[in-house]
Amino acid sequence: MRSGSLAVALAAAILIALALAFQGFARWAGEHPGWAVLLGLAAVPVLYALLRGMPHARELRRAARAGMAEAEADALAAPPVPVDEPVSPPARAQEPPPVAGTFPPGPEEPTLAAPFHDGRTAPLPEPEAPDPYAAEPYAPDPEPEAAVLTAAELDGVDLAGLDFAALDPDTFEEAVAALCRRDGCADAETVGGAGDLGADVLATAPDGRRVVIQCKRYGPENKVGSQDLQRFGGTCWSVHGAQLAVLVTTSEFTAPAEEYAEASGIRCVDGTELTAWAEGTGPAPWGPGATVR
Structure with a gap:
């Protein structure tokens, strides 16, 4: 295409070029008629020789037919191409039919002789006897479970x-509330x-002040x-x-925490002071040294 x-x-x-050339030649011939006549006379024998030298259409067709006939003759004279025949598989010897009540023999199972090594399985080592003097692995003692008591049980316990x-x-919050009730805060x-x-514990101090306690175990x-x-x-305020x-x-306070508590007026009771409060050797939060806002 x-x-x-x-x-x-x-x-x-090509046609456009010939037309332009003819147009130019015609214009030139009009301007120079004598030269145009001489050039035309000289071109006539040249064109005649070219036409005589070109093969005719009939001769071309005759040559084409001759070439086709020669090709067909060569094809018929060529020897045939051999074709490989399929090779049939060798005949299989027929086995005798099985006797009734018997089964054909299966593949022979290998006999394992001790020691057996197939080259892939490593033999297992003999188990070692336990060392009676070996130390037992260290195991940390389990942490004791936290005690759980109700408010009524804590009121009957010696908090000291x-x-x-x-x-x-x-239970820690309930124990702090029980300490407050023991030391004069009946509504704790x-x-x-x-x-x-x-707020974990609310109470009213013996002097009437509203006490708000937060507990951190x-x-x-x-x-x-x-x-x-x-x-x-x-x-809290x-x-x-x-x-x-x-x-x-039950722990301690960091230095920045104590500074903030002093600046804001919050009373801090650490583990040591809590034990002294419970044993009666130290003051309650609303006793001597308590901070009032």
Whole structure:
């Protein structure tokens, strides 16, 4: 398709060129008629020689037929191409039919002789006898479960000998409330839980002041930081209306926490002071040394 388009375009270009050449020659012949006649007379024998030298269409067709006939003769004279025949598989010897009540023999199973090594399976070593003098692996002692007591049970317990660090967080709050009731705050109760806004125990001191206590049952390695004090200080005065704010812990307070408590007026009771309070050797939070806002 593309070659045909090129041929048409080439033929059109040749025709246009011939037309332009003829037009130019006609203009030149009009301006120089004598020279044009001489050039025409000289071109006649040249054109005649070209026409005589070109083969005629009949001769071309005759040569084409001769070439086709020669090609067919060569094709008939060529020897046939041999075709490989399929090779049939060798005949299989027929086996005798099986006797009734018997089964054909199967593949022979290998006999395992001791010791057996197939080159892939490593033999297992003999188990070693336990060493009677070997030390047992170290296993840490399980942590004791935190004690759980109700408010009524705590009211009947000698709080002086109570191990506050061994209590669970809820029982620790109840124990602080029981200490408050023992030392003159008859209405002391726990209010801790979801949405308590930092207040775990509410009580009224013997002198009538409203006491708001937050309880932190921490281990000895975990100290109460300034962030704990700041959260408690943001709600104890404005939300709970505390006249005495106390934070009680079984651990200790960091230095920044103590500075914030002193600046904001919150009374801090660490583990040592809590034990002294319970044993009666130290003051209650509302006793001597208590901070009043």
